[in-house]
Amino acid sequence: MTRDSPDAKNIALTFPVLGFKERARTLAMDQEESEVVTGRLKLVNASEIDVGVTEPCGGVAWSPCWFETDENGTFGVGPVLEGDYIVTMDRDDDGFDEYPSQTITVLADTAGNVTPSDIERIPPMFDIEFLLLDHDDQPVEGQNLSFSNQFSPITIDARDNGGGSYNIELPRDTWVVESILNDDYILYEEIDLQESISGLVLQYTESAWVNGTVMYDISDKPDEISQPFVNQAVFARWGGISESALTDDNGSFGMQIPVGAEINLTAYVVVGSQLAGENFFRPKRWH
Structure with missing residues (x-):
């Protein structure tokens, strides 16, 4: 139900609702002290974080809506109806959020005030x-x-x-x-x-495709036919970068990586908590 729904008129709320209340501040970094943050925040549904927000929050905060802090960075909004929400702030109005909260879940039996995550520690x-x-x-x-x-x-x-x-x-x-x-x-x-x-x-740099297959190890069962691992995660890591792919019905996978990277390739197998991996370096494109 939304604020414009015909069913949203003249209804009685029979379950507890939740309010948000806190003070917005920057995260203290190195020798810098925390500072008060003022401006407009938005309350949006967790599944629609990029939705346009044009209406202010009223006596009952129908998402999506916006609200303002005071000069001390303090704010309060609510009551808020049952649902999953995110509070965001785009302080300089450039289209990028300086602050998105974690998902805030309001249930029918929830009551009281809640503090959006890390609102008092907004990073520079x-x-x-x-x-x-x-x-x-x-x-x-x-x-x-x-x-x-x-x-x-x-x-x-x-x-x-x-x-x-x-x-x-x-x-x-x-x-x-x-x-x-x-x-x-x-x-x-x-x-x-x-x-x-x-x-x-x-x-952009030259890339190569890494293709492979993840199969059951039957080295100790020479009379059996090896079967593929299906829908298993395979990770390629180089430096602080990670890419992943899932195996198909044949146990095969493929991923695109930059040429010249030294790759650690690992398959995490769910059944039996087995682990298979390989380290390799490809200075040129594969054919």
């Missing part, structure tokens, strides 16, 4: 503009570039400004950017973001 953010080149040093536009890190399940996509220029806003962390140009060229790069970066250039 860096606006990064970079140039994307192909293997011939020519600017490439219209590409999807995703930034991720090992601590967050959320990936952040860069914005295409045209002419090979892109921009993104990221917190301090080690990030992996990935993009596929075609079957022959790929981008995987690890970026240690500790301070503002200028003049960043990212470039």
Whole structure:
């Protein structure tokens, strides 16, 4: 049910509802003290985090809606109806959220106030503009570039400004950017973001396809026919970067990796907690 639904008029709430209340602050870094954060926050459904938000939260907070902190960074919103929510903040209104909370689940028997995760520890953010080149040093536009890190399940996509220029806003962390140009060229790069970066250039490099098969080990049963492991995860790791694939009905898998990378290839087999792996280096494309 939404705020505009005919069933949403003149109803009586017969179950407890939840309110959000806290103070927004920056994360204290090194010798810098935490600071109050003020501005607009948004309450959205967890399944629709990118939805447009145009309505303020009212006496009952119908998601999606927005609300403001006071001059001390303090805010309160609610009651909030049953559902799964995320609280976000885009302080400089550039389309990138400086703060997304973890999913907040409100059940019919939930009552009281809740603090959105880490709202008092919003990390410093860096606006990064970079140039994307192909293997011939020519600017490439219209590409999807995703930034991720090992601590967050959320990936952040860069914005295409045209002419090979892109921009993104990221917190301090080690990030992996990935993009596929075609079957022959790929981008995987690890970026240690500790301070503002200028003049960043990212470039697609030659790639190769790693193909293989994961089979049951029957070395001690010579009279049996080996069977494939189906729907099993295979991981390729190099540096701080990881890529994965699932085996098909024949136990086969394939993944695209950059040429020149030293790869640790590992298959995690669920049955029996078995582990199979290989380390290899490919300086040129496979044929």
